[in-house]
Amino acid sequence: MRISVTEAKGQLTELMRRAEQGDEIILTRHGRPAVQLVPVRPVAGAKSRKALLDAVRASAATKATAGPVAARSQDFLYDENGLPR
Template sequence: MRVSVTEAKGQLTELVRRAEAGDEIILTRHGHAAVRLVPVKTVIDARSRKALIDSVRASAAEKRTAGPGAARSQDFLYDDEGLPG
């Protein structure tokens, strides 16, 4: 289905619904194809999901650095006498 951008403004909700249902929606500008509406694939199988989680965990572990302990995390707020700096 081809729809001009101007026409699409008034029927966006319906066009999105149709794209989600599998219809090919092409928005045109001056008679030429400009954009295609496609649904976002949100279903991830268990194997892909596990691989993604493992990848994120590995990336986070690489970036982790040792910092000050929680007991000293706000020391920069106070001077040597313990008063707000």
Template sequence: MRISVTEAKGQLTDLVRRAEAGDEVVLTRHGQPAARLVAVKAAMDRKSRRALLEAARRSGSAKAKAGPGAARSQDFLYGDDGLPG
């Protein structure tokens, strides 16, 4: 929804309710977008945030594959004589 700042002054409570319900409210000035009203997402509590991080760590560990170490990761660039090949 687009509405001018002047019109929005008298309807602020309704516009905030609409934003909380998920509608995007764009305030315009001289026909150009000036501001946007959107609902604020609730921040995660500490326990939920920790659980999310732990799940991400477990997922990453499960997907990790063993491979060559970093010291040997570029050996294919060199020949048997140790020179770039």
């Protein structure tokens, strides 16, 4: 079903119901397709996603380990006298 955005404003509840039942609802602007209404489907594995998010949050809460010293990170570009190679 194609319907203009202007007409859809007064029928949004009905259009949502039809989209949830599987109807294809396309909103048009100036006669051209702009938006398609689609139902939101439950996410499979929501519990595993929660566990993953909890693990990421726990990992982010730990203190980061120190990496290499940035002051010496470009030494390979210079010789023993400090001149560019």
